[in-house]
Amino acid sequence: FLACAGERQSPVNVLTTGPCVHSGGQDGQLDGRVMYTVAGGTPQVTVSPYMRSVMLEADFGSIRLQDDTGRDVEYTAHQIHLSADSWHTLNGAPAAAELMILHKPKEASDMIKGGVIVSVMFEHDDAADSPLFEHLGMPKEGPEMEALGSWQLPHYVNLLDNLQDVLKGATYQYEGSVPVPPCTENIKYLVMGQLIKFLAALVVGVLSDTMAGSIGELVIASPQSFCNVIKLGTFCRTVVWPCLPPVLMYQYIRGKDDDMYAIDVLYAKSGSKEPKAFYDASRLKGSSHWRMQQDLETIRAAANAE
Known part of the structure; x- marks a missing residue:
């Protein structure tokens, strides 16, 4: 990774x-x-x-x-x-x-x-x-x-x-x-x-409707997000692709059972070759979605430093 x-x-x-x-x-x-x-x-x-x-x-x-x-x-x-x-x-x-x-x-x-x-x-x-x-x-x-x-x-x-x-x-x-x-x-x-x-x-x-049924509501909590959410339920590209261009954002995903899960996504500033941290993603209840865990305190500290 x-x-x-x-x-x-x-x-x-x-x-x-x-x-x-x-x-x-x-x-x-x-x-x-x-x-x-x-x-x-x-x-x-x-x-x-x-x-x-x-x-x-x-x-x-x-x-x-x-x-x-x-x-x-x-x-x-x-x-x-x-x-x-x-x-x-x-x-x-x-x-x-x-x-x-x-x-x-x-x-x-x-x-x-x-x-x-x-x-x-x-x-x-x-x-x-x-x-x-x-x-x-x-x-x-x-x-x-x-x-x-x-x-x-x-x-x-x-x-x-x-x-x-x-x-x-x-x-x-x-x-x-x-x-x-x-x-x-x-x-x-x-x-x-x-x-x-x-x-x-x-x-x-097809993409928006089927994803709405399998993932649930997506709420963008950061004004810095550049995600183009086609319809409610479409997954944000920066969450599923940590290889995309640099951006700092904080997002929530609401699961089908109304369980709230947080995702912290942090990328280095544009032009930097060393990302300060990657991301933390909690597995959605009842889904087979990916899970990668990093030190949240490190992520949040880096975010506050911005």
Whole structure:
């Protein structure tokens, strides 16, 4: 977990213009190297409060990338995460949604060492069709959905069919981290520069409604919070991602049984390489949420010093 204090933490602001543009950017970098297949069957689509996303594990095919020696290495696509709004930003602006496709080296058991994440951004358009989202079970009418933590995949998912155009476009890459603790810094990110149009109500409604049912009320107690709470019950991104940019905040989460739990979150000032403390999070009653404990007195003392 101490790797979260490193210098290659994800997500980042991807720069596509100006003197500090991220490497890559050329069209067709992934053209002919993506071998995504149709994921069928009836796997579970789950809502992950830990990553504030809709998640699906299945065999989505693979991609081939060249290593530093020019040798082709195959990576298996085994998981997708869909979030609203986006984790990454493009030139400082968040997108309406982001799809992360997680890959592990073909012979590896997981992606912790040498994994690859392909990131695709979406922008809102009331007139757009959204087959990928509908295939994941998100009703076209949007927010009117029963609060569920998971559901059966209602339709096969064809990533290549939905993403082939954007995968032929500009690709921006950087070396980052696993986006949740332990935040290990050995993940290659390929962020697509072209945005796909979709009906934003689909994913926003699902995430907010399902999380409201599984987590409960979220009350932001600090005016310094930069969290964008979509609806009551949506988890704040700085709580679930201690790898995000520096911020000092104090929050409460009210559980389903009206038990009050406190979370202290403290990050170093912007530009500092040594965080003064991490955070304390008490497990929500009846949930499987994460728990990391640090010395609260140290955290509060550092907060008072600010």
